[in-house]
Structures are given as C-alpha cells and as structure tokens.
Amino acid sequence: MDNRDQLEKKLDQLAMYMEKMKLAQYIDLLHNPKRLIWVNLIAGIARGFGIAIGFTLLGAIAFLILQRLVGLNLPLVGDFIAELMNYVQESKGLKP
Template identity: 40%
Template sequence: MTASEEEMRHSKEEAERVDEALDEARARNAEPTDWEDLRDKVTELYLVLERINLTDYIAYLNNPRRLLWLNFGVGLVKGLGGAIGATLLLGLLVMFLKRLVLLNIPVIGGVIGEIVKIVNAHNGS
C-alpha cells in the first residue's frame, strides 16, 4: 500500500467518524419524544425566562407613560453628566495651558497664550 492510498483510507475513516459524531449530535438535539424530556425542556425555558425578568420587561414596555418618563430621565442624567464632565476636562486643560505658558517655551508659549487670552475674553475675566 502506497502512502497516498494510506492517506485516502485514513481520510475515509476520519470522514466516517465525523459522520457518526454528527448523527449522534443530531439524535441528542432532536425533538423530545418523551413527555419527561419535554417537561424538562419547558422547565429549562421557564428558568431562563425568569432569570432575564421577561415579565418585568413586558410590563415595562406595556406602560408607555412610564417608558417615556424613564427614558427622559436617563437622557437628562446623561446630558448633565456629559456637560459636567466636559466642563471639568476643559477647565483642567485651561489650567494646564496656563502653567505651560509660564514655562515660556518659545513657539508653544505664544500659541497657548493666545488661546488662554481668547478663553479669558470669552469668560469675561
């Protein structure tokens, strides 16, 4: 037997093993024929639905007024948080730029000085 014949026989055997494994997997995943299996699957589905709080979510979706108010509140909080965060970051940036101007770096100092003057003029300082 040559090497190629040996490889072909080996690949055929491997294909047969894969086919058997697929048949077994299909048999395990087939629809339950026994009432006990069916009850187990329904119980498993019930537990999954309980875990994800499906009933609470459906009640939430069925109350449009509550849905609107809750989404409005979430949007308000996100907007307020974004505004506060941006203000803090820009304030820190301006403070950093002011300190950088004090170092008197030739090229950067002039550009940053102009930016600080514009910001101060806009703020009324």
Template identity: 40%
Template sequence: MRKVNSVGLMTSHLRKLVNHLEKLRIAEYVELMQKPRRILFLNFIAGLARGLGIAVGATIVFALMIELMRRLIVLNIPGIGYFIAEIVRIVEMKNGGTF
C-alpha cells in the same frame, strides 16, 4: 417506563427554560412595554443623566486643559507660549475674567 423518562426530561427542560427567562427578566420587559408613559419617563430621566454627565465631564476636561495651558505659559516655551497665552486670554475674555 419510557413515558415517565420523557416527562421527566421535558420537565427538566421546561424548568431550565423558566429559569433562563426569569434571568432575562422577560416578565418585567413585557410589563414595561404595556406602559408607554413609563418608558417615556425612564428615557427622559436617562437623557437628563447623560446630559448632566456630559456637561460636568466637559467642564472638568476643559478646566484641566486651561490649567495645563497656563502652566505651559509659565515655562515660556518659544512659539507655543504665545499661542497658548492667546487662547487662554480669549477664553478668559469670554468668561468675563482678566488675564
């Protein structure tokens, strides 16, 4: 009787372990580790996506900053207006535009 209970208990623990390992997707990880070219490809694609995201994000942030500076120039706040106007003028000159 005791052996039957210990076998049932062991089977229950083994099922829990198998379910846990399946949730962790260990088999897919081991398979991936056996294919170094696939790892390099996935990391390359991830790097491209990160680089594109950084470039787009930085462009949006800088565009918003320049627009905010332009609006501050219109307010004509003494001291700050001239300083911001110079920054915007320098950026516009570098981009080939005129201010």
C-alpha cells in the same frame, strides 16, 4: 425519555435566563407607554446632566494644563497657548 429530559432541562435553562434578564418586567414596561416615557425622560436628564458636568470638569482641567504650559515658556507651544488664552479671556471680557 432521554429527549424529553433534555428538553425539560433546556426549558428550565431558558426560564432561568429569562428570569435573569428580567424579561417579564421589560415586557410590562413596553406595554405601559406612560411609564416607558417617564423612565426614558429621567434617564435622558441624568445622561445630559452627567455630560454637562463631565465636559465642564474636563474643560477646567484642560484650561489649568494650558496655564501651566504657558508658565513653562516653551518656545512654540507657549506662544500659541498664550495667544489662545488671551483670546478666550478677551471674549469673556476679562481683559480690556
């Protein structure tokens, strides 16, 4: 009987783990291709939007830091960054 009790205890633990993993919902999702495609589409759009926003913010912060470094007039770094910023502004059409 001891083995049977251990087996039942293990089965109960397995059932509890499966409930925590929401395995039934995942299997239902796999059997419904339309819902799976929809969920993945929404997730992809959200990831893409997040990446675009994050990259834009990081780029703006980097640009501000570069502007501040130019203002410090560091010998080598300042000249390089000033040339880089002039190139960016010319490519945007901001400078004649």
